[in-house]
Amino acid sequence: MRAVLVSRPGGAEQLYIGEYEKPHGTADDILVRVKATALNRADILQREGKYPPPKGASPVLGLEMAGVVEEVGENCREMWKPGDRVFGLLPGGGYAEYAVIPGKMAMPVPDFFTFEQAAAIPEAFLTAYQTLFWIGRLRRGEKVLIHAGASGVGTAAIQLAKAAGASAAVTAGTEEKRNACLQLGADVAVNYKEGPFLEKVKAATDGEGVDLILDFVGAPYWEQNIELLKPDGRLVLISSLGGSRVEQVSLAKILAKRLQITGTTLRSRSLYYKTDLTQEFASFALPRFANGELRPVIDRIFSWENVQEAHRYMEENRNIGKIVLTIP
Structure with missing residues (x-):
């Protein structure tokens, strides 16, 4: 698969799109074809070599994603099926064509949301x-x-x-x-x-x-x-x-x-903690996204081909809300 990679720790110019091994999940995971992800300050720190991913997490940047389910682990078949639109929090790996997420940590993309809107929510x-x-x-x-x-x-x-x-x-x-x-x-x-x-x-x-x-x-x-x-x-x-x-x-x-x-940090929390947090948040927030009480705030949307520009834009502290990357 293709993914945004880092040549060596440093500035935004070190980012490029290259080939990386497609992730494989367990019986508790789903494989998602990523359609959009979003930037976080942690991505910049990781790109600079100052914030290594947690043990076992993908070294690819990206702490959130939205996309379409491609494969469903055996223990997730009552929750999800191929073709479902999902979004969720990741410990890494969002800047890629495919990502793996535990089935219990994925949330359904509301019918009225684009992938870009959904990707702006999790982190x-x-x-x-x-x-x-x-x-x-x-x-x-x-x-x-x-x-x-x-x-x-x-x-x-x-x-x-x-x-x-x-x-x-x-x-x-x-x-x-x-x-x-x-x-x-x-x-x-x-x-x-x-x-x-x-x-x-x-x-x-x-x-x-x-x-x-x-x-x-x-x-x-x-x-x-x-x-x-x-x-x-x-x-x-x-x-x-x-x-x-x-x-x-x-x-x-x-x-x-x-x-x-x-x-506090969220990325290094246990899977159990993040699962419980996601499920409680979904119960509270998904109905409020549906009625318009809550909404994701997106400043700009970049194609991932322009990931260097997107990182520089965040570093300039110009954004109001989220900066989103689309992945074709």
């Missing part, structure tokens, strides 16, 4: 669902601050938080991104390039602060995050794109406010 929405509800324990009536609100995970988290009856504040880096977040349902949107977000979010919450923060930035936001959290607040660290070292940390406010700080 963003499952990460958002996990961090909001499984780790962040967000409840109706609470307030959440979502950093990188215009990212794939950010745009998903805004919608999920609102669907659960919570209030959502976000940070974003341009007025276009800020307005896009407001249109998705964010109650407050702060342009972080215009100065610290702390006072603006605090004012918008009547001085109370927030119950939960989802943070991709890390060290530069540490002090503002701790200050902004209410008593018993939760901080979920999803990434540290701005840096991972915080100098001269004081534990006083963490203790005084009984704060809980959790770091």
Whole structure:
């Protein structure tokens, strides 16, 4: 089969389409002819040699896909049949003509969705669902601050938080991104390039602060995050794109406010964890995609022949929502 490969660790110019061994599944898997996949920051890190795939995962880039079932493992025949349209989360291997996924982790593509729309869902929405509800324990009536609100995970988290009856504040880096977040349902949107977000979010919450923060930035936001959290607040660290070292940390406010700080990654979780997460998410979200309450946000669609351009576009941080690759 053909797949996007990496000549050697480095920039986007190292990506090319070449021949790679077609994957083979077990009795618990289905083989999917991939029609679309989507970019994630992890793809860039892996391309640069900074984020190796988990043990046993495909070394091919790509953490999600949508496509058509070609082969069905013996234990999956009551769930799927050849020709079914499916989408789902992968530990790797999405930038290829074929991918294998456990039958229990695949989800049906809604009749009214394109493959491109379906491919834009898994990583963003499952990460958002996990961090909001499984780790962040967000409840109706609470307030959440979502950093990188215009990212794939950010745009998903805004919608999920609102669907659960919570209030959502976000940070974003341009007025276009800020307005896009407001249109998705964010109650407050702060342009972080215009100065610290702390006072603006605090004012918008009547001085109370927030119950939960989802943070991709890390060290530069540490002090503002701790200050902004209410008593018993939760901080979920999803990434540290701005840096991972915080100098001269004081534990006083963490203790005084009984704060809980959790770091998480989804890719390295066990199959059982990701299966349970997928199935719970599908029960919650698929009906809401059907009625329009939730929707994938796609910034641009590239053919995989233009994968280098797509990676450069993500590295420029220009996208609002997901960047999708089509695979002919």
